[in-house]
Each structure stands twice: as structure tokens, then as C-alpha cells.
Amino acid sequence: METRELRYFVAVAEELHFGRAAQRLGIAQPPLSRAIRQLERRLRATLLERSSRGVALTDAGSVLLREARAALDAVEAAERRTRRAALAAAGHPALVLATKAGASSELLAKLLDAYAAEPDAVTVDVLLCGPGEQERLLRDGRADVALLHRPFDSTAGFDTEELSVEGQVVVLPAGHPLSGRSHVRMAEITALPGLPMPRWPGPDGTYPDGPGPRVRDHTQLLQLIALGRACAVLPESSRAHLRGEHATVPVLDSPPVTTVIAWPSHSRSRAVAGLVRTATDL
Structure with a gap:
């Protein structure tokens, strides 16, 4: 073919x-x-x-x-990575790191600062993307390395190193009756009247069926929550981006979120190896 x-x-x-x-x-x-x-x-x-x-x-x-x-992703990845290798050979080395906007911000900042201090560090271009997009960017060669979040992102075909594990919280409008609780369970969240869970687009750009609002990014999601139109279960680290119009409660039976740094298994890039080494040292 x-x-x-x-x-x-x-x-x-x-x-x-x-x-x-x-x-x-x-x-x-x-x-x-x-x-x-x-x-x-x-x-x-x-x-x-x-x-x-x-x-x-x-x-x-x-x-x-x-x-x-x-x-087709593999063909495009080969083209993009070959061009970047040629640029590196010509004295312009750089790495593209894909990460979900609003996720792992503290970890990302520490990683970039620590890597920049390494003697053999190269320029790191950070590619902020929507939920689930960083996996596709890594597969088609637009990114050299990515921060992925299990169980939401697939790591099949990538090499990975685990960086952190955290629980999840439900994000509610401030003053909601559940906001004073020490914890909740998923069954209570899914039964909340008037606060459906959001619907994110799939890999093909279409939204699954359901009552929740369609959302494209976290900014849109947080505004809908503040307006009392939705709720969401997010990693604990998302608390750093919330304002007084939101409340969070730990969800006891939600799966833990594992943040990993991932790269193509066939990569032989010294720059990628250096960034991964810095991430695991952190």
C-alpha cells in the first residue's frame, strides 16, 4: 500500500x-x-x-x-524527527516537550529549571495541548518527549519513567453542600443533580453521548464549574490553579493518577536521555 x-x-x-x-x-x-x-x-x-x-x-x-x-503517524514522525536531527547536526539542537495545559505545572517548572542547569542541556520548546493530545503529538513526531497521565493516556509503544502518583479530588462550585465533607465517593458524584461530568472530545474530535457539557480545555471547564453547570474529578495537583469560586473534596475510590515522562522506544537522542535523567533525579 x-x-x-x-x-x-x-x-x-x-x-x-x-x-x-x-x-x-x-x-x-x-x-x-x-x-x-x-x-x-x-x-x-x-x-x-x-x-x-x-x-x-x-x-x-x-x-x-x-x-x-x-x-501515517509513523511516516510523519520519521520526517519531523529527521529534520530536527539535521538541525541539531547543524548546531541548532532542541527538544519538544508536550504536556497537558494546566497539568503537573509545579513538576514541569522544576524539571525545566533543573535541566537548564545541566552542562549539556539544549533548548526545550514546551508544547501545551488539550487533554489526551500529548500522546498523539509524541506518536506523530511533533514532540520528542511528553508528560502523560495514567490511566487516562495510553503509554503503549513508549518507554516511560514514573515521576509521581497522586489521588483525585472532585471540583465543585464554592458553597456546594458537599464542599464541607472530608471525602466523597464516585457514586455520590455521578448522582449529583444539575452537576454532570464534562465530555471531552475523543481522538477523532467527536464527543461521546451524555448529559454533560462539551469542553475543550480546563479554562472552559473551570468556568462551567464556577457557574454551577458541571463538576469534574481531577488530580490533586489541580488545586494549585483553582480560585475562591471552586471547592475540592478528595474522592476515596477514584483511581490514582500516575504522571510519567514518555518517549519513543526507538529514540537514541542524547538530549531526550538527559531530560529523562533529570526528571527521574527530581
């Missing part, structure tokens, strides 16, 4: 519409349709069910969508 064919297929599989996919790719629809049919013949598999109602993925198509995304 060619990367061009995979890009064509991913566009159709994500749009579930040949016309929109062709527009997204900047090509005409007939050659796109021919390319998908040719791909199906080569694989001897029906990837898409076409009907008057639209386009739907088959089981085989769902497998190829997942594998094609990973393959």
Missing part, C-alpha cells in the same frame, strides 16, 4: 462521505472513488459499505482505519 492510498482511505473513513473527503483532500471525487476501489481489490476486502443513505465502515475498514492512522 502507498501512503497516498492510506491518506485517501482515512479521509473517507473519517468523513463517511466521498464528496467531503475529496474536498478535504483537494482532489476530484472520481479519482478518489477509483483509488478506494483499487485498494479494496488489492486487499481482497470490502472496506466501506455504500448505500443511498451514505457510507459506513465495515469491520475490515475499522481495522484499516486504526492501522492506517498509526502508519
